[in-house]
Every structure is written in C-alpha cells, then in structure tokens.
Amino acid sequence: MKSIQALREERQQLAKEARNQMSQKGDRLWTKDDQAIFDARSDKIEALETEISNIEKVMALDIEEHNRDVEHFRTNPGARAENNKSRVLFAKLLREGPQAMSSEEMKEIRNTMSVGTPGQGGYTVQTDVAKELIDSLKAYGGMRNVASSITTSQGNPLSYPTSDGTSEEGEWVPENTQASSADPTVGAASLAAFKASSKIITIPMELLQDSSIDIIAMVVKRINDRIGRTMNKGFTSGTGVGQPTGYTTVAPIGKIGATGQTVLVTWEDLVDLQESIDAAYQDAGNCRFMMHQQTRKMVRKLKDSAGRPIWADSYEAGIKTGTPAQLLGDDVAINNDMAQPGANAKSIGYGDFSKYMIRDVLELLLFRFEDSVYTSKGQVGFLAWARAGGNLLDLNGIKVYQHSLT
DSSP states (O other): OOOHHHHHHHHHHHHHHHHHHHHHHTTSOOOHHHHHHHHHHHHHHHHHHHHHHHHHHHHHHHHHHHTHHHHHHHHOTTSOOSOSHHHHHHHHHHHHOGGGSOHHHHHHHHHHTOEEEGGGTEEEOOHHHHHHHHHHHHTSSGGGGTSEEEEESSOOOOEEEEEOOTTOOOOOOOTTOOOOOOOOOEEEEEOOOEEEEOOOEEEEHHHHHOTTSOHHHHHHHHHHHHHHHHHHHHHHHOBSSSSOBOHHHHSOEEEEOOTTOSSOOOHHHHHHHHHTSOHHHHHTTOEEEEEOHHHHHHHTTOBOTTSOBSEEOOEESSSSOEEOOEETTEEEEEOTTSOOSOTTOEEEEEEEGGGEEEEEESOOEEEEEOSHHHHTTTEEEEEEEEEEEEEESOTTTEEEEEOOOO
C-alpha cells in the first residue's frame, strides 16, 4: 500500500496537470477527448482524496487510542510545557482537585485564575491557558479561517460600528461653487456574547495520574474540538437568539435557483451569484465561495458553455506555499456546517467573508466533577463554558445562493 505522502504527491501532480490542461486550452472549445482526459484526472483525484481521508481517519483513531495527540502538545516546540508555577498549579488542580491544594497553592490559584464557585469546582481559567484555547479556536476550520475577529476581556454588550460606502460618490464642482455635503451612513451591529458548553468531558483517572501526560493540553484539546464545532455552526447559521447571528441567516439572496433546482446548481447560477456582489468588494481581492463538501462534489463537475470545467483543483507548490482550489477564478472555503443542496436551502455563499466579525471573550469557566457518578466509573468530569458572538457587519459584503422551493 502506498504511503499517505505518496498519495498526496500523486494527487498534487494530477491537480497540476488538470490546471495546465485548462490553461493550455484557453478559450477554445473542448473536444470529447479533452473532456475524457480531464474527467479521468478528476475521478482519480477524487479517489485519491477518499483514500487519503480514510488513512487520515485511521491515523486519528490510533492517535486517540495511544494519546499521541496529547504527546504532540507536550513535545511540540510551539506548545508551552508546564514549566512555570501557575501552570503547574493549574495542572495540579485539574489532576487532583481543590481539596489536594494547600492554602498557599489556593492563594496562588486565586491570584492567577480567580475562583468562581469553588464549592462546585468552578474556576475562571488562567489567562494564558484561555488565550491558548482562543488561538486554537481561531485555527479551527470554516468561518474562523476567513472571518475577522476580536477578543474582549469581558462579555459586556457590544455594538460594533458599521458603514457602507459602496454607493457613495463625489462630484464635479465648478469654480467658485461650494461643495455639497454627504455624510456617510454609520450604523451598528450587535456583537453580544453567548455562552457555549463543551458538554461534560470524562477522563479516566489513570490518565490524570500519569505525570507524563500534559493534562492541560488534553483538556484544552477536548474543549477546543467540541466548542469549536458548536461555534462554527453558530457563525454559519445561528439564529441570533441565544447564539451568534450566522451569516446565512442575514446575508441577502444573490441568486435563487429556477423551479426544479431543489438539489442542483448551474454554471449560470454561480456566475449570477458572483456578479451579485459589487465590484468594489471583488476588486479588493478578498471574495471567495463557501460551501459544504458535498456541494463542492457537485460543483466540481460543472462546465461552462464551451464545455470547459469551471473548477480548478488545488495543488501544493512547496512546503509553505500552494495554489488553492478555485471556482470561476475565486478561492473556495469548505464549511461543512453549510446546508447541503435541498429545497429552499442556502447552500453556497460568496463575497468578502472578512465582513463577518467574530467576538471571543477571554474569560473561560471550567468545572471539575468527581462525585459518585464519575468515581464509580473511575473517571473525573470536566465542563467548560466559553462565550463568543458573531454578526455580519456589511450586508452587501456576502450573498448566498438559495435552491428553489419546488
């Protein structure tokens, strides 16, 4: 069986060949032979991606089983070890609970973390650990990869100023004539902070007792995985009631599919969606498409009126740089919290996603449970609460494609 590296290199080479084929043909009409060659490459790329994904899943399971993910945090040069007093104390609190802390240690805990509800095991997580969590959340896929973000120390109500100048213009003024006045329209978008739960995370006592395990990294990773997925759903399709306002909830409709297109999208639809965004946003170079992986699978097979594919696969051009996947000349972001094609579904977004603002609150509350429900199973429970908000600041910056109702 080929190594995962060999599979990736084979996929990269095929993607590069497909792009070269598109570039060399230019505007000329594609022949059946051209299409057959391109489709064969595309099918092979898709098969390789499936094989790579399967291998990665097996590797992830192995990592989970042997706690290699924890070891990665412990040995990674970028991860901070438990080498300072406050982190050592925080690790002890996670491992053994507040009852194992001396009065001096609890005083240090109060100074660096601030006690929330000690009788229930609730503590405001140490600032540098909370920053690690927020930084790792920012690296989480989907909306955080393309949106703007700010971090506040507290979760007080916040209104973020907005202004749309796409329709504003100056004027020609004759000599000795006073200039007209045109004050910019300034608004405000709510960036309230909402509370997200990690759900209770149970960890075997054996791992807590193993001093070689970076317990902080272990707990932070579990929190990151769970809260990261929850937040991405909120930033994508949240209602704004008890959760962030998702961009698909408020973004205008740029194109509605024709009757009968409940699960389909055409090349013409994508062109119309792209052109529904003002050229001022496109000229800035930040516009991109966003869609679910299953939507991408359908879009990758679309052709223009000359029979040419409108999708260009990505390939790496070195360790640090690469050529991203592009659709009609713009980059594509995959967000598996987007709706899949279906009746009335908003399955594709397009525009400048930096116009969506994510707000993180630095304060992170962590609870530790060790009552009979957990000790009878040889476990300790952890529950984290994090606060974040999000909203689309410029309603002209992003638009969505909506499938027909029937």
